[in-house]
Amino acid sequence: MLRPLLLRPARALGVENPGDPGLWLKRLFVLPPAESRPWPRWLLRILQPLIALMARELQVRDPRRLGDWLYALVLVAPLAPDAQRRPSILMEVGRSLLGLPLRLLRLLMAPLRPLQRRFERIDFSAAGRRVDAAANAFALGSPLMTRLAVIAAGVLLLVTATTPLGLHQQFMMFGIMWAATLLIRRLPGNGPTLLMLAFSLIASSRYIWWRLTQTLDLDPGADMILGLGLIAAETYTWLILVLGYVQNAWPLKRPTVPLPADTSLWPTVDVYIPSYNEPLKVVKPTVLAAMSMDWPRDKLRIHLLDDGRRDEFRRFAAQAGIHYIVRPDNAHAKAGNLNHAMKVTNGDFIAIFDCDHIPVRSFLQTTMGWFLKDPKCAMLQTPHHFFSPDPFERNLGTFRRVPNEGSLFYGLVQDGNDLWNAAFFCGSCAILRRGPLMEVGGIAVETVTEDAHTALKLHRRGYNTAYIKLTQAAGLATESLSSHIGQRIRWARGMAQIFRTDNPLLGRGLKLFQRLCYANAMLHFFYGLPRLVFLTAPLGYLYFELHVINAAATTLAAYVLPHLVQSSLANSRIQGQYRHSFWAEAYESVLAWYIALPTTIAMLNPKAGSFNVTAKGGLIERDYFDWSISLPYVALVALNLGGVALAIPRLLVWNAHEPATVLMNLAWAVYNLVMLGAALGVAAESRQVRVAHRVPMRVPATLYLPDGRVARTETEDYSTQGLGVVVGADLGLSPGVHVRVGLSRGDQECSFPARVVVARGGRLGLHFDTMSLEDERNLIQCTFGRADAWLDWTEEQQSDRPLVSLGEVLSFGAKGYLRLAQDLYTRFESRWLRRGRREAGIAN
């Protein structure tokens, strides 16, 4: 009956079969090709050039497709395989919108500018020295005075943290502390740092004391449960903050100790290079570099510990002239492999390198001095350094610009641990003394973080450990986000296991501060659950009007603002060089979900779970969005977005009587969305271009041309497979030409056969020809093995400026959402639009 009525509009729309409602829906958006009428010619004459221009500027792939226009307008411009990434219009708009608050803030601060300039002219170094001297007088004076000072400080802290103050007084106290901190942070030295830590301790302790005593709603109900969850998370954060201050307040900065001139006094060293499934091309440079370390030949033995029992490895070891060790089983993975090797070797010392950590020639000479100086020293660790970007750095594009996740640990935490004789073993780039290691039964096998556990056992026996912050080896970072997360899960689970089975707070043999340092190292990994609590905390109110904090918003601000401001100022001071402000939140937000479960399970049952090896040396061949990893975050984003949406009716209608509370929860949810955006940005895996990672290096190189001319050039970067050089002038070389390139190492010049692959703008890309083992060894010695290979690595890093850092995290958040939207669109397009077009094609 309806049919005749529908027929006319159906024809107009081009619906071939009016009985199919799906077709109606489709035809509302997609015209059948046959039905598209030609445009009037005059209109085309005007429009066509305009469209062509727009399409070119916006990089629309195919101007005839609506989808491509949408794509180009709304989303990131599609990438031609070789093109530079170009931000889309929306991105620009987003950036200027994000920049607005920052600009506003800058405008508000403008009147303070002259004052700031005035401050900058003052030389504060004398004041800094005076504060340092005062601190030293207490620390290095008579033990009695030190003890009295500690007790007095403790009592004072207790009093200041617990004294109740009125709202205005609390605000005033904050104002005074803040102003004082802004002055103190200009003083150089460690003494002023301690003052800043003290302020932060006071502010944070006041907050947590107030929260615990004044704001808990103990009436049973949903309010109480969520409130208790939040307070638990906050107490945990406070505890980690305090422990972190203890750990990091005074990095030791241990110097190197020179070795005796008489090399006959130098001990013998066994070098272990364990491998399980890594390809030979990853292991080879490590072995060759280890062989090239400066140490008496008869006192250096290199052992390749092959748990994969591969013939290729056996042949290589024989050819290179190193020891090859296999064992009957693979029990206890890497720890077992090392323990087996200990049984068949007998050097005084054991240096351990993961099979992809390439040591420099000076590794042993810069480290071994400490063992000769301190006979109780059982372990010395050096930093782990990565010359390839980790997934965070690659996907966010922050490689070598922003300190990465590991730099806080190796830059500050280990150095801080070292002051308390609590530096721990990290599994690679370290040396152990055989005697003590045998005494504790070799490398620990009870937990999956055998390294930290071994160090704990050594400390319990009264041995010392050392940390030297001097990069003496470098390796590949984990490739994909999933393997990176896998590695962090293993660490978190292992630390939780140690905490359960061999708790550093209990048991014998440890000093108080060693206990605290170890406890922090382990507790630190429990951040998963608290972080998830923070990511969902405002939702209780926004969705269900649950008051999880039983206090007026203004009172809360009076307590929480000093806590946040003072702790971020203090942290920026002590860790700014190694971790920029707000990045900890970003890193933790990404890992929180995955860390939460394994740590909880390991706490409940330390035996559950299994060991996994992280894969390295792979290649991500195309851009993709890792859905399986980011799904929890997409869910959290949806929840927080819902919360933000609900905030509007709450603010205007439902909860108009408490706008401050609504606004606070709204701001919290928005902050969560920013951090989650950064997490999403990390999940969008960027394509990797090269298999062999190029390391920047500027040294002279001699280029031997086929016609006998020899050119002086400078290297730009290198990898195990090639070299980039700057020639400065046109040498008339084209791709395909074979040359030799010479690199110098002291008085020695080694040359390598290579082929020109790129010749552009005074730069040459060279690819090495097949090389003999001797050549490969020389290449490693001239590149990765140079003593100064990693010295100026952090030179290009910007220093921490909290507001800039916030802006950066914000923009990464925005980018994360764009990548998510882009991926959603691509999926939608391939599933719906393509199908639509295909159907239209069939209809034709």
Place this chain on the structure above:
Amino acid sequence: MLAVDFDPQNSLALKLGIVPAPAEGLASRGLLGGDWQATARTNSDRIQFLPFGRLDRDGLRRFEALLAEQPRWLAQRLGALDLPADTAVLIDTPRLPSVYADQAITAAGLQLAILRADAASYAALRMFGAPGSTPLLYVLNKVEATHRLQNDVRALLRQDLGERLAPYPVHRDESVPEAEAANRSLIDYAVHSQAAYDLQGLGSWLHAALARLD
């Protein structure tokens, strides 16, 4: 800077861009007691140059006899020149053993022995540096990367000679004969040439050594 060609081959002129090599010079005029100072030239890089001059076999024999008789012949001639105080005089001689080289060693404040990175050169080391003679420095010439031995010879020389071996070996580089054939200075002809770079390094190293002598 004054370059003196004290080699009967009379070919240093070509390396300095003075073509053809002058027929008259220090030896040809000096042998007969003529005005040899007038044969000095200056090239476009403002390097002053004193040629050897062309001598036939008979002339050479007589000249060498004169040199054997008067070991300080060259020293006296150079001493007679009215040179600014900071002028460096570079004397090019035939390889040892030779009367020309002996004359130059007597005249000089500093000797530079030019070695090849091979076993023969290493074996010939003892020919240099009679006891009590002028200070002696060494430089490696025509180093080739493809010669695997060169690194070993360099290490040996460094061990024996220490700081007296120049830190810059001069690479064998086709740009050098090419520049000579084109009658242009090496720097001008191939600015990015490794040999040019090495020679510059050698120059400043020698300069520093000369400064230490004063």
